[in-house]
Each structure stands twice: as structure tokens, then as C-alpha cells.
Amino acid sequence: MTGSMAGWLVRRSAQAALVVLAMTVIVFVGLHVAGNPVDILVPPEADAAERARIAASFGLDQPLWRQYLLFVARALQGDLGRSFIYNQPALALVVERLPATLELSLAALVLAAGLGIGLGLYAGLRPRAAAARLIMAGSVVGLSLPGFWVGLMLVIGFSVRLGWLPSSGRGETVAVLGVGWSFLTADGLAHLILPAANLALFKLALILRLTRAGVREVVHLDYVRFARARGLAPSRVVGVHILRAILIPIVTVIGLEFCSTVAFSMVTESIFAWPGMGRLMVESIHVLDRPVIVAYLVAVVLLFVAVNLLADILYRLLDPRVGTAGAGRGA
Amino acid sequence: MDRRTFLGAMAGLVPAAAFTRTAAFAQSSPAASSGSRPLSIGAISAPNSLDPHFYQSPTNNQTLRQIFDPLVTEDATGALRPLLAESWRALDETTWEFKLRPGIRFHDGTPLTPDDIAFTIERVPNVPNSPGSFVPYVRNVAAVEVVDDRTFRIRSKTPNPFLDRDFTNLYILSRKIHAGAETADFTSGKLAVGTGAFRYAGFTVGQQIELEPNPAYWGRTPGWSRIRTRFIPDAGARVAGLLSGDLDLIDGVPVQDVAHLTADRTVDIFSVASATSAYLFPDTSRDQAPFVTDRAGRPLDRNPLKDVRVRQALSLAIDRKGIVERLLLGQGTPADQFAPPPAPDRLPNRAPIAVDVARAKRLLAEAGYPEGFGLTIHGPSGFFTGDVAVLQAIAQGFSRIGVETKVETLPIATFFSRATNREFALFLTTYATTNSAELLRQVVLTKNQDTGAGPFNRQRYSNPKLDAPLLAALGDFDAERRVARIRDALAALEEDVGVIPVFYPRFNWAGRKGYVRFVPGNAFGHTNAVFAEPV
Incomplete structure (x- = not known):
């Protein structure tokens, strides 16, 4: 078993490396076709000599293949290059913004999973209750409203009209393990609520519907009826027998949603001026800051791989029938 | 002007027209007296460094103009005005004589000397990895000669009748403080030491900069107790921040919002013809x-x-x-x-x-x-x-x-x-x-x-x-x-x-009525506390 597990891990890592390699080629070629950063950066007062100096200092005067080989050689030593804009190591720049995004994504996910599973169970167990119908109607709204619009409405409602919560930015941070976290301060929490709610809404609706569908499916199965017949407490029937059976798709979705939130929370980060990775990425694309774009995407690919791995391990814990060989194909 | 700022400064592409504030401004009551009030600014674009010679862009220049000073400055009509240099004239076609204002000191007390101008000009070509440097302004400088403790001459390689104008964006550093300084030393705040009206009090790249007034400034400083400028690229977020009272002054007001903000009794609009x-x-x-x-x-x-x-x-x-x-x-x-x-x-x-x-x-x-x-x-x-x-x-x-x-x-x-x-x-x-x-x-x-x-x-x-x-x-x-x-x-x-x-x-700005008045100081749309006055 451990042997197959190790083989599976090796296969997974090889796949991840290939994905990263393919991604860097695409980014290099894509950005090269899109435009030349020198045209964006060069100050209007610049003369031709200054233009040439900028291109040379970023290595942009070299042919693309040589730029790429140089990048690969350095990347193998752990150096993803320096940002054209900030003159800082690109990876450090991305990692610096990671806690802000991670904090926001986790807050959104906790909100979505907690409420989603709870409300989903309720709606699944009592499908005919008025409250359940209301929840389901609400979930359709949550799924179909565009995120940026909801974000703007939250700001207009809770910041501009009511004045309860700050409209944008990240609050005070407290350093834990050398990293600043804002959810540990009251000011930080106040700043966190609106963007987290904005990000959570879609996921909440998704998890809720998934949970309800799962419950509706298993609640009539024999084993649930036998569990009931044996006189088990309803809480144990729901909490152990039903929940465990429906959790696999939910864990998958939570894992994927977490990844996509960390990777693609640009819209929410823009609306709420949240200083996370998404905003950095958007700004970097505007100015074709290739090292940062590459570093960001490498980080995102690795994150997806890691979270999928984690989800696979969780499956095995939830359902012993899931084998490693089968899970390997799900990468 | 660099394109990022312009994208920002002119672009309020997101229509944020829906914002109207009905709830009273009750929670943001006016502070006790001017001079003790902080100023919170929402600016569209963020400087990439606090090194005044790292990147020649309006965003960096507008931000750093609060901490550092140039020799000469330009007003909103495009005319040149004295700043660190009290007076200057061309002696002949390749020699310019500048006289420094007396008694200028850097934030740590170091006096400004003519040699600091020579140092500044020497440093400009030696800032590594600049995405757009100040070299075009100093390429033509052949030498800087110190005449006395306030007077110096700049010799140019070829006649340049615009030499004084070239020194409007070049901020002066001190040889004593900044010899060997790297870009990172400025951005970390360690050497963000200038002669300007405000002193460094904190900077998070891409997020915000904090400043406090320089009590020893040679000129008048606007009476703010503290300045916090947050960088908010999204136009809707800036307008919302102003209307919710989080921000006192914002730049890059989207054209779609100008009309209803003008009608808003809690907001003033300021604007200037741009260059x-x-x-x-x-x-x-x-x-x-x-x-x-x-x-x-x-x-x-x-x-x-x-x-x-x-x-x-x-x-x-x-x-x-x-x-x-x-x-x-x-x-x-x-x-x-x-x-x-x-x-x-x-x-x-x-x-x-x-x-x-x-x-x-x-x-x-x-x-x-x-x-x-x-x-x-x-x-x-x-x-x-x-x-x-x-x-x-x-x-x-x-x-x-x-x-x-x-x-x-x-x-x-x-x-x-x-x-x-x-x-x-x-x-x-x-x-x-x-x-x-x-x-x-x-x-x-x-x-x-x-x-x-x-x-x-x-x-x-x-x-x-x-x-x-x-x-x-x-x-x-x-x-x-x-x-x-x-x-x-x-x-x-x-x-x-x-x-x-x-x-x-x-260019336009919007500020809280009865709290701040913004007097655009130049035609480049610079947003900074130097031009903001408490009301």
C-alpha cells in the first residue's frame, strides 16, 4: 500500500511539473505576442538610449527563446526573476500578498461551508417546510447574481447608506509567526466581513444545493432507514450516517472552490481594494510584468495540485473504498 | 506621465453613479481644531518604490514630492517657481548658476549643501533595474561646480535652455545620508529621509503610505496631524470610501460621478486643466x-x-x-x-x-x-x-x-x-x-x-x-x-x-466638504497632501 502511495505521489509530482512547464511556455509566448513592457513603462521624457537601457536591463533585448532558457535555468535554482516594476524577487512579492488572500478565502469558505451544509441539511430533511423553500429560492439568487454587482450592493448598503462597515481595504494586522493577520483584530474583522460575504455567496449557494441534493438521495436508502429503525438518535443518523455518505462531492467542491478563490478573487479584491494576490496579478497584467505573472501562476498551479492531493487523501479517510490508483487519475 | 497612472488618473471607467449617501455624516463629526486632524486620501495608483530616482513616473513623483523636494517646481500654469533653489540664471549657454535657499535641512537635521546636488546627479545613472530612469534629465550635465556654501554651477555638454525645467522632477538627496543607498533602503523607510514638508511614517507596497508633518520644514506645511494615503485603483471603491467617510479626499473621480457628487451637499469637487x-x-x-x-x-x-x-x-x-x-x-x-x-x-x-x-x-x-x-x-x-x-x-x-x-x-x-x-x-x-x-x-x-x-x-x-x-x-x-x-x-x-x-x-478630485480643500499645484494631476488644506 505505501509503495503504491509513493508511486502515486511521484506520478502526481511529475504531472504537476509538466503543467508548470507548459504554463510557463504559454505565458512567455502569450505575453510576447501581447506586447512589450517597455512601451508601457517608458516615461514620456525618455530618449532612445533610455528605451534601449530599459529593454536591456530586463533582458528584453534578447530573442524570446534565450529569455525563456535563461528563465528556466534560473528557475531551477529557485529564482523566478525580479519584478520589472518593483525590482523585488517576483516570488517574494506574490508570497507577501498571500496571507491577505488566504485569510479572505478561508473566511469566505468557513462562512460558505458552515452555512451551506447546515442550511442544506435542513432543506434536504424538511423539503416541504416554508423555510426550506425560501432557502432554495435564495440559493438560486445566490448562484445567478454576478459577484461584482453583489459586492457593489454590499458596499452601498452597509458602508455608504448604513455606515456600519468600512467600504474597502484591509484592517489592522497582528503579526503571528512573522506574518500579519487581520482577522485577529476587531478593526481587521470589520474590514473582512463584506469582502468575505461577497466571496462566500456563490459558494454558499453551491454547497447548500449540493448538500440538499445529497441528503434527498440518501435519506430514503435502506441503511438510513435501518439506522432509524435501530433507534439511533436523529442527530447521529444525520451527523454520521447521512453526512458521511454525502460528504465526498462536497469536499471536492470545497477544495476546488478554495483554490479558485485564492487564485481568482481579483474581482472582489478590486472592489474592496483588498491588498491580495489577485490585485497584484491584475496590476501586473496591465503592465506586462512577466516575472510576477509567471511566479503567480506557478504558485497557483502548485496550490491546485496540493489541494487536490489533500482532497484525495480526505476521500480515502471518508470512504475506504477509494483507492489511490483511482484517485491518481483525478489530478 | 506613465500609462499606469494615466489609466488610473483619467479612467473612471466603472460607473459608480449609484452611490448617494442618505445616512448623515454623524459619525464623522469635525475634529476639534485644524492642525490636529488627520487626512485620509484615496489615490488611484501606487508608487512602486520610495526611492525618488528609481522610476520617473507621475505616481512616484507625486507621492515622493511630499518627502523630498526638487530644486525648481512647476505651477498649474506651467510656470517655473523656486523651491530648494531660491534663484537661478544661465551665465552662458552651457553654465547655469543656482543659489540654494538658506537653512534647508533634511529630516534628520543634516544641512543641504551644493555638493548634495552633485551627489544627486551622480546617483541617477547608478540606480539598478530602473523601469524608467531620470537619466534623460542629467545626461547632458558635464559637471557640477560648488561656488560657496549656497551657490553652485551646472555645466552642460551642449546648450540647453530648458535645463532648469529638467530639475523639476529630480528630487535632491544628501551625500551624507544617501551615499551607497539602495532602492530597498528607501522603500523600507530607513533612508526615506528628505527635505520635504512631510516625513516618512510607514509604507506598505501597493497598499498605503503614512506621513507626518515635518516640524522643521522651511516653508509652510498644511496643518494635518497625519496623512494616510491608500491606493485604491477601483473608481467605485474610491467614491464609496469618500461617501462612507473612510476617506477625506479622492482623485480620479469618474466623469459619470462628477454631476451627482457636485450635487451632494457633503462633497466638494476640485479640478484643474491637465497638461x-x-x-x-x-x-x-x-x-x-x-x-x-x-x-x-x-x-x-x-x-x-x-x-x-x-x-x-x-x-x-x-x-x-x-x-x-x-x-x-x-x-x-x-x-x-x-x-x-x-x-x-x-x-x-x-x-x-x-x-x-x-x-x-x-x-x-x-x-x-x-x-x-x-x-x-x-x-x-x-x-x-x-x-x-x-x-x-x-x-x-x-x-x-x-x-x-x-x-x-x-x-x-x-x-x-x-x-x-x-x-x-x-x-x-x-x-x-x-x-x-x-x-x-x-x-x-x-x-x-x-x-x-x-x-x-x-x-x-x-x-x-x-x-x-x-x-x-x-x-x-x-x-x-x-x-x-x-x-x-x-x-x-x-x-x-x-x-x-x-x-x-x-483632472479632478473630490473631498469632504468643510474638512479639506484641494488646490491642484500643477497640471499633471499630482495628488498629495502638499496641495490639501484643512478647512
């Missing part, structure tokens, strides 16, 4: 241009844009007044020439260029295109407010005189590279300066790879009647004659319609 000129640049040099066809869509064997009559016709077809009034809702001025209004040496007494469809059609017919032709024009999207709509309005005007025009807009990341590669027949862009000679030198002076002339002459425009007076003016120390020559060059460009001017945008 930006938005213009169309036609391909006048090639015999065949891309994107030019006959009316059936077949490529033309000759380039109609080479004919001045065609360019005149196109210029007469643009409804500049309509564009400014309806698309930009008054946040701009219709163009009457290439140079923007804050440039003191622009052409005097020009009437706005009116629409004249009949004359435009006649000119086209004279040029041999009575049926018109087909054209695709290009422009950036998200570069300035309403850029796409402006381009579409221009295309409609062209179509009205028979030039069947299509519009293609591109994100700036792609647009400028393709424009530089000469892929367009005619495109819309901008240039910002208060110096017409610089405008002409950078954009329309005949491009020359060897001398590096005309770096932004993307369409390879070439007009000897413009080059001759301009090149003479660039080395002319007789102010009156120089301006006359610059105007000759501008007139030659106007007559030849080498570029088609469209409009000059305005």
Missing part, C-alpha cells in the same frame, strides 16, 4: 498604410493619409465640442491645437476647430477621393475616461464625410506595442507636458535612430518646416526668439495637420 493633449496620429510617411481600403474593402495602392487635404478633411469631421460636452460631460476642453493650454509657449489666439462637413467633403474630392474610402482606426481601451466612446464618435464623424470608418480598441498592454510597431493607419493617444518644445521633440520631430530623436514619433512623421525652427529653438537662449521658433514649428505642424488634436482632459 495632457489627446490626439490622432495618422500615418503620413508610408506609400501604403495598413487598414486603409477603398469603400469595397480592397486595399488601396496609395495612402490617402499622405495628402494634407485628406488630413484636413478628417480634422474638420470631428465634433470636438460634442465629444467634450456629451461623452466627457464637460471634463475636458475641445482642442484648438496640439499643445495643451497649460503650455505657455503654445500658439496664441486659436479658434476651436469647428465641424465643417461640406468643406471636408470638398477637400476629399480635391484630393481625389470624391467617394471617400475605408479606414480602421485604433485606440487604447481603459486608458482615459471614455476613450472607447471618444474613438467611436470620431469614427462616426469620419463616416459622415464618406470615410467609412471602423473602430478597433485594444488594452494598453497591447496597444502601445502595436502602435510602436507601425501596425496602425491612424490611432488615438495622449501626451502630457507643459513644454511645447518637449511635446514636439518627443512626438513629431523626425525620427533618427542615430541621434535618438523623436522617440515617440510612432508614425515616422517628418516635416522639415517643423524640424528646422524646433532644432534651433532647442538650443536658443534668447527666450523671446525661442518661443517664436517653437510657435513657428507648432504652426508648421498645424498647417500640415501632422497630428489631429482632439481634446484636453481635466
